[in-house]
Each structure stands twice: as C-alpha cells, then as structure tokens.
Amino acid sequence: xxxxxxxxxxxxxxxxxxxxxxxxxAPDIVCLQELKCQxxxxxxxxxxxxxxxxxxxxxxxxxxxxxxxxxxxxVEHRGIPGFEDEQARYIEAVASLPGKDGxxxxxxxxxxxxxxxxxxxxxPKYDYKLAFMAALTEHARGxxxxxxxxxxxxxxxxxxxxxxxxxxxxWAADALALPESRAALKRLENLGFTDxxxxxxxxxxxxxxxxxQAGAWQRNNGIRIDHLLLSPRAVETLVxxxxxxxxxxxxxxxxxxxxxxxxx
DNA sequence: ATGCCTGCGGTTCGCAGA
Numbered sequence: 522x523x524x525x526x527x528x529x530x531x532x533x534x535x536x537x538x539x540x541x542x543x544x545x546x547a548p549d550i551v552c553l554q555e556l557k558c559q560x561x562x563x564x565x566x567x568x569x570x571x572x573x574x575x576x577x578x579x580x581x582x583x584x585x586x587x588x589x590x591x592x593x594x595x596v597e598h599r600g601i602p603g604f605e606d607e608q609a610r611y612i613e614a615v616a617s618l619p620g621k622d623g624x625x626x627x628x629x630x631x632x633x634x635x636x637x638x639x640x641x642x643x644x645p646k647y648d649y650k651l652a653f654m655a656a657l658t659e660h661a662r663g664x665x666x667x668x669x670x671x672x673x674x675x676x677x678x679x680x681x682x683x684x685x686x687x688x689x690x691x692w693a694a695d696a697l698a699l700p701e702s703r704a705a706l707k708r709l710e711n712l713g714f715t716d717x718x719x720x721x722x723x724x725x726x727x728x729x730x731x732x733x734q735a736g737a738w739q740r741n742n743g744i745r746i747d748h749l750l751l752s753p754r755a756v757e758t759l760v761x762x763x764x765x766x767x768x769x770x771x772x773x774x775x776x777x778x779x780x781x782x783x784x785x
Numbered sequence: 786a787t788g789c790c791t792g793c794g795g796t797t798c799g800c801a802g803a
Binding site: 530531533534555558581583638639640678695696697732733734735736737746773776 | 789790792794802803
C-alpha cells in the first residue's frame with residue numbers, strides 16, 4: 522500500500538500532471554495541498570475515473586487540501602478541531618483497509634496538512650504558523666492514544682535539519698528553518714511519530730521542493746519540506762520511501778514533487 | 786541588497802508562496 526503527499530500548487534493547473542502520476546505510481550492514498558480552488562471547481566471526475574474516492578477542503582485562491590483514496594473513506598474533520606482557522610489547511614479521514622478473504626479490514630487514519638509558510642519571521646504570520654503547529658500537536662496527541670495506523674502527510678513548510686537543504690545557511694533566518702520552527706516539529710514528532718523518510722536513510726541531498734526562481738531546479742538548490750509522519754502502528758509496517766523528483770523536470774511543473782511511503 | 790518565477794484575481798499589477 523502506497524501513501525503519498527503532493528503539493529500541486531493549483532489543482533486546475535496540475536490536473537494532467539496529477540492524473541499521469543496517479544496512473545504511473547498507483548498510490549492508494551494521496552494527500553494534496555495548495556488546491557487554490559473551491560470545492561465546486563475541483564476536477565473531481567478526472568480523479569474518480571482513476572478509481573479514487575475524493576474528499577476536499579477547498580478555498581478560493583489560496584491553500585486547500587484534499588485526500589484521494591482507493592479505499593472507502595469517511596471524513597472526520599475539515600480544519601483542526603478546536604482551532605479557529607480562516608484558511609483551509611487540514612483534512613482528516615479514516616480509510617477502511619481491505620481485510621483478508623473479504624473480511625472487514627482495519628482502519629488507517631490519514632491527516633492531510635498544509636502548514637503555514639510563516640514568513641516574515643518574526644511577525645503575525647510566524648505567530649500563526651506556531652499556533653497552527655501547537656494546535657495540530659495537541660490534536661495529534663489524542664489521535665495517537667487511539668493506537669491506530671495513522672499517517673500525517675503533507676507540506677510541513679519545515680526544513681528539519683541542515684541535511685535537508687542544499688544551502689542551509691541561506692535558510693538560517695527563514696520561518697522554514699528557524700530553531701523555534703524545528704523545535705515545534707520535534708514536539709510533534711516526539712509524541713511518537715517517525716519521519717518515514719528519515720527511517721530509511723541518514724543521507725542529505727534529498728529534496729521535495731525547488732523554487733521556480735533563479736534556476737533552483739537546474740542547480741539542485743532544493744529543500745525537503747514535504748513529510749510523512751507515521752504512528753508506531755504504521756511505522757512497523759514501513760517498507761520503502763520514495764521521492765518522485767522527475768516530476769519537477771516536466772513542463773509547467775509544481776514547485777513540489779510527490780513524496781510517498783509503502784506500507785505492507 | 787534585491788529580484789529572479791508562478792498562480793490568482795480581475796483586469797494587468799499586487800499579493801503570496803518558500
């Protein structure tokens with residue numbers, strides 16, 4: 522079973538990239554970010570035609586998240602419970618995994634997240650980022666107590682450490698890499714999550730985002746900010762992690778590429 | 786030091802992204 526995250530930077534601009542990738546990679550569950558459209562404008566039919574159930578939490582112009590699933594899903598939350606938010610950055614659903622010989626299978630809880638960028642820091646946008654992360658952390662604490670298979674997947678807008686940027690010194694004062702940002706991510710992880718990518722390698726130089734500007738892709742000036750956090754019950758089934766960086770070389774690409782993990 | 790590039794809204798330049 523493959524679970525993926527992909528910040529598409531406008532679903533309407535990227536629907537053909539997305540459907541090509543869905544057909545090729547055949548992920549079972551996908552969390553999308555930066556839809557930049559309202560639910561009525563989401564290209565649902567094209568995705569359903571590939572065998573996916575679709576749950577969206579859209580917004581005009583900015584933000585917007587969705588979960589695609591080949592398994593039946595029930596949406597639990599749009600927005601972090603208890604966190605008043607004008608911006609569509611969180612969607613949570615429970616997928617019913619198939620059991621053996623038609624028996625009812627177990628549940629897999631999936632949280633799709635799009636963390637605020639937070640720049641400029643300090644300032645109100647950075648305060649919002651930290652408040653969002655604090656609210657998510659408190660909610661995730663309750664979810665872990667359920668002891669389910671649980672994946673929090675999305676664009677975290679956090680560079681976890683210096684291995685995760687081509688030029689880490691350029692990000693030192695940025696909201697994506699400030700010590701307080703990294704500490705906030707650690708507080709979430711330390712509840713009991715594992716970064717799927719870091720469970721498979723200690724290597725640097727693996728990125729999920731390259732800016733459109735200044736030839737960042739051609740220079741491999743990237744950062745790793747799209748992450749899959751796995752609960753203990755999920756990480757014990759982790760087999761493989763991949764980053765589909767070739768997507769960044771396509772015509773009119775998103776500035777992010779899909780990151781995925783395979784669970785048994 | 787700044788902009789570089791892309792998408793959106795709504796008209797053509799400002800804002801946001803990271």
